[in-house]
Amino acid sequence: MKRASHxxxxxxxxxxxxxxxxxxxxxxxxxxVTVHGPTGDELAVSTDYGVVFLGRGAQTGRIEFxxxxxxxxxxxxxxxxALGGGLFATESEIELPSVPLSFRPPPLGSSVLxxxxxxxxxxxxxxxxxxxxxxxxxxxEPNDELEDLTDAELGAGIFQLEAxxxxxxxxxxxxxxxxxxxxxxxxxxxxxxxxxxxxxxxNVDRPRRWVYREDVL
Numbered sequence: 001m002k003r004a005s006h007x008x009x010x011x012x013x014x015x016x017x018x019x020x021x022x023x024x025x026x027x028x029x030x031x032x033v034t035v036h037g038p039t040g041d042e043l044a045v046s047t048d049y050g051v052v053f054l055g056r057g058a059q060t061g062r063i064e065f066x067x068x069x070x071x072x073x074x075x076x077x078x079x080x081x082a083l084g085g086g087l088f089a090t091e092s093e094i095e096l097p098s099v100p101l102s103f104r105p106p107p108l109g110s111s112v113l114x115x116x117x118x119x120x121x122x123x124x125x126x127x128x129x130x131x132x133x134x135x136x137x138x139x140x141e142p143n144d145e146l147e148d149l150t151d152a153e154l155g156a157g158i159f160q161l162e163a164x165x166x167x168x169x170x171x172x173x174x175x176x177x178x179x180x181x182x183x184x185x186x187x188x189x190x191x192x193x194x195x196x197x198x199x200x201x202x203n204v205d206r207p208r209r210w211v212y213r214e215d216v217l
Contacts, residue, residue: 035065043155046098049201055088085193102168103191116156138171138190
């Protein structure tokens, strides 16, 4: 059985204009983070258990990343921690906007929200969950906007939508899979591996070290 998280990456594509760029007016919280690796930037998501990403640009050592607050971006620094399952994590010395994890995906065909940043500008794409008996892991039905995602936008978060509930992270976009019969899917690392973040950060409930910074009230 093929795993969705082990597939070819998107071929970089030219983006036409700023289609589907959103202001996130529906959600005041912006958990999307940009990780700055030595070979380029990649997207990440700030969760209750730390910042999680795919490690495409860096997998060890210290790393800089940008988080967005209500008054603008903030450049932070942390140490990369390998989680296994194709996931990596880091943590800021200050509290970042974050979202909880979801380990119970909604039914197949349900709408989910893909959120990321493109050139520092937020975007969001509505998508639908899919399944294929030949593939394990989290899958999305492809659409034109997902097809336009570039390598730099892998790691965008997939969020569960529930009326009256905050966004919850279901997974990270990892690539695209094409099967022998011509069917294709957008793939993600989802709940089957995100549990690693919880186990790795089992000390998350410990008091955070107090930090004084002039840029943080």
